[in-house]
Amino acid sequence: MNEEQRLQAGLIKPGIEKPANKVEKDYSKYFETVYTPPSLKEAKKRGKEEIAYHDDFRIEERFLGMGNGRKFYIRTYGCQMNEHDTEVMAGIFIGLGYEPTDTVDDADVILLNTCAIRENAENKVFGELGHLKPLKLEKPDLLIGVCGCMSQEESVVNKILKTYDQVDMIFGTHNIHRLPNILHEAYLSKEMVVEVWSKEGDIIENLPKVRHGNIKAWVNIMYGCDKFCTYCIVPYTRGKERSRRPHDIIQEVRQLAAQGYKEIMLLGQNVNAYGKDFEDIDYRLGDLMDDLRKINIPRIRFTTSHPRDFDDHLIEVLAKGGNLLDHIHLPVQSGSSDILKIMARKYTRESYLELVRKIKAAIPNVTLTTDIIVGFPNETEEQFEETMSLYKEVGFEMAYTYIYSPREGTPAAKMVDNIPMEVKKERLQRLNALVNEMSAEAMKPYKGKIVKVLVEGESKRNPEVLSGYTEKNKLVNFKAPRSVIGEIVEVKITEAKTWSLDGEYIGVVEEDKVMS
Incomplete structure (x- = not known):
């Protein structure tokens, strides 16, 4: 199929960076034409590109029935955003005529929806690809795909191209809505299909979803992140912050309430930045929460927050209670201002504690939980103790705790990882002992x-x-x-x-x- 035929078939969109369909022997040349690797310098220039809103998603007629007699399997790694992406992809598969299956053994398409936050997550994916190779040899018509955040990393795509020839397709987080086209191309092509756009993603509404159960539901309110914490790959894999329009979110939550859902989790890499990118209206997360609290649904939560954008108006709205729950997850990452500065978190220990004071004053019975990284480059014993003391001072009731590991493509990866692993593990052990102790204390009054x-x-x-x-x-x-x-x-x-x-x-x- 030549380029003109591919254009007519909708496999290439005019005016959009050309996705790849063939594996070239010269990988560097290949990536120059279809992929922009993570770059702090380039990523910080984001914002000039206009984000388009599309509310007319539909599966093209020529793809209908593609999945008749076929089954799909999606394995999801990582955060709730990935889980939500899986719900969307499952909805598209069902729309194409595929049936879901709980095992890879009878699947005709297998997708690994990947996470890039930690090295261990990537190693699990590569391990799974290795396990799938014998199945591919046994079933040559089986399609194996890698999607999600790992797909947005140049080094990962390079590694798959060179090492894992059992993979049939790779696509990114920005073009999930292109899944019918990607599958169609994978069936036609004898080579690996790669469609990873370096452009920012648009907002695509009316995507089909197959939700897990009918009790709790995830609702994306925004995509991407502009914070550029030095250890985090998310701004490169998920793109810049872009918010869904309020009426689309409110309509979705109303529909879920009508369907009998009892709890909604609002999702975003940084939910507190919701609405900052709107140029035509002044509408932020506090305004959205104030509108959503009037909907007849028992529980509304949100994640994940960034302390920099947690403003007074949001606190004021959350204090109204009702279906806005008094549990807030507020990642601090470190209790040391010096380490926070190296992390580029753009707040200090003191400003974080002031935010906590405001929240507790407005919501006296609030429960706070957090994320903490130990062993960040240059962290001293005294700085680690500052994290321990902050944990006690805030009175967190739970924390997700991690040992720092560098992620390729982030600024922190260029720093000297000068904390020995045994020291990192010992600090994590001490922190976890405190987390366990305070969790047990918080449970006793119940x-x-x-x-x-x-x-x-x-x-x-x-x-x-x-x-x-x-x-x-x-x-x-x-x-x-x-x-x-x-x-x-x-x-x-x-x-x-x-x-x-x-x-x-x-x-x-x-x-x-x-x-x-």
């Missing part, structure tokens, strides 16, 4: 209390026990009829553990009490 629990299903450890989460995101296990799955129930806590609560089922909460 004993004897009655809490409202959104029941999600059977406990992972005991099918005779149900489990769910409180407004403050505490896991509760209890025995009750399976008929209450998906309901908000009252449970009296009988035992408080470090990370979960055990209780006795009382009954289903009346709808008016749920919304009060």
